[in-house]
Amino acid sequence: MSKSSGIFLTGSTGLLGQYLLQDLLLALREVTVLVRDAGNLNAKERVAQLIAHCSERIGHKLPNPTVVVGDLNQKNLGLTSTDKQWLGKHCKTIVLQAFHFIKLMQASHGKQMLMEQETYWIFRYN
DSSP, X not given: OOOOSXXXXXXXXXXXXXXXXXXXXXTTOOEEEEXXXXXXXXXXXXXXXXXXXHHHHHXXXXXXXXXXXXXXXXXXXXXXXXXXXXXXXXEXXXXXXXXXXXXXXXXXXXXXXXXXXXEEEEEXXX
């Protein structure tokens, strides 16, 4: 079976990631997101809140992405073998988006500031 044109996206609950997710969903792309449980909310609840917030912000009901539970900091992204097989069949593109803190720098006014960088890696499978 050939892979669909689905996109596997990480970082979708972050500040910039939510806008990337919103734009992909508005473009009617099939999106699967990797999200971890956090606080009192499980991954699916976090995504549901995010989609509701984005939908309200743009005045348009967004479709729901497929949610897989995992964590970038875990071995194999914390994915089950079933999730990995499903992703292999349904996602042709992977967008690994992560927010990295680069370093603490001395600013010209003498105060220290934290330099940040948004990083994306995009992989496409044929």
